């Protein structure tokens with residue numbers, strides 16, 4: 001079985017701060033990607049840079065902030081981006097395909113099936129799929145915004161062996177190194193804890209969007225999908241291959257667990273919660289450490305107009321998100337029984353198919 005890698009390149013590595021594509025960078029990445037393909041590694045590229053590449057040509061002085069302006073800039077920039085990649089790749093005999101995806105595509109099983117089949121076919125035929133968010137049609141609440149999350153979902157979808165998130169810094173530091181030059185580099189992260197989230201800051205430049213925080217989010221999604229992640233910098237010949245082989249300038253995020261079942265990946269990282277439940281300390285313990293289901297007795301409050309079968313977010317009284325699950329009651333009925341012991345619930349309801357508010361098989365913990 002051939003090794004399969006997803007490489008994500010951020011705007012900061014592809015464009016100049018003033019706007020516009022850095023053609024030398026794209027030529028460099030094209031050579032590095034071609035070298036992986038020559039080594040019989042299957043590669044999918046997730047690339048940002050459409051907005052940054054297009055905004056000057058459309059007449060904006062700086063990276064636009066309004067959604068419709070970003071969408072217009074991306075429409076110009078995406079064509080430029082693909083054209084530049086294709087020209088740079090053809091020199092190495094590599095043919096590229098454009099794939100544009102949105103978050104709502106991941107929420108639709110059929111569309112995901114189609115994307116997955118198309119990607120498989122492209123890889124089988126030796127083509128390099130180049131993926132970006134379909135910025136021009138993405139609406140605000142369904143946007144990835146940065147491509148880090150998109151790259152993690154793609155890595156899980158195609159069951160990649162590794163995800164490499166390339167950026168302008170050589171990985172994670174104890175603080176944003178642009179702000180604190182004495183920050184210490186972290187070579188390996190065994191587990192993504194609250195502490196790791198605490199040290200990751202926002203974007204470093206005016207062209208980048210997600211910063212280190214969104215890379216940690218992505219690393220979490222991929223590692224829960226069973227895909228190890230590298231976040232770092234490559235700009236020397238042969239350095240992408242070295243990074244794949246574990247000798248890169250960056251941070252390696254390990255994965256211990258085997259891949260979560262697809263249903264749980266969907267629940268945790270793709271679904272859109274319709275409501276929020278607040279649970280007490282006993283229920284938190286049962287869900288997080290006990291591997292148990294959520295019973296009505298542990299629910300303190302419910303917000304939102306959810307129906308049976310919808311996804312809800314679960315939090316503790318401090319507002320900390322504990323996870324997500326599929327709820328077995330609609331909001332109205334749950335209001336009548338929350339806090340009640342199971343014996344009492346059984347007296348009041350007669351046609352629910354389960355007593356549990358969230359069954360453990362339909363729950364994913366998101367607590368770090």
Ligand SMILES: Nc1ncnc2c1ncn2[C@@H]1O[C@H](COP(=O)(O)OP(=O)(O)O)[C@@H](O)[C@H]1O
Pocket residue numbers: 009010011012013146166167168169171172173174175176177178199200201202203204205207208209210211212213
């Ligand atoms: N703890 C940290 N360690 C390293 N970089 C950090 C940290 N916190 C914030 N950053 C910033 O994240 C930036 C990379 O993210 P971003 O600008 O979004 O790049 P990209 O366009 O490649 O996605 C770095 O340039 C750095 O300034």
Ligand SMILES: N[C@@H](CCC(=O)OP(=O)(O)O)C(=O)O
Pocket residue numbers: 009010011012047048049050051052074132133135145146147148207208209210211
């Ligand atoms: N889809 C957008 C990605 C936005 C962006 O800047 O993302 P990133 O550089 O990965 O933080 C684009 O191509 O401009």
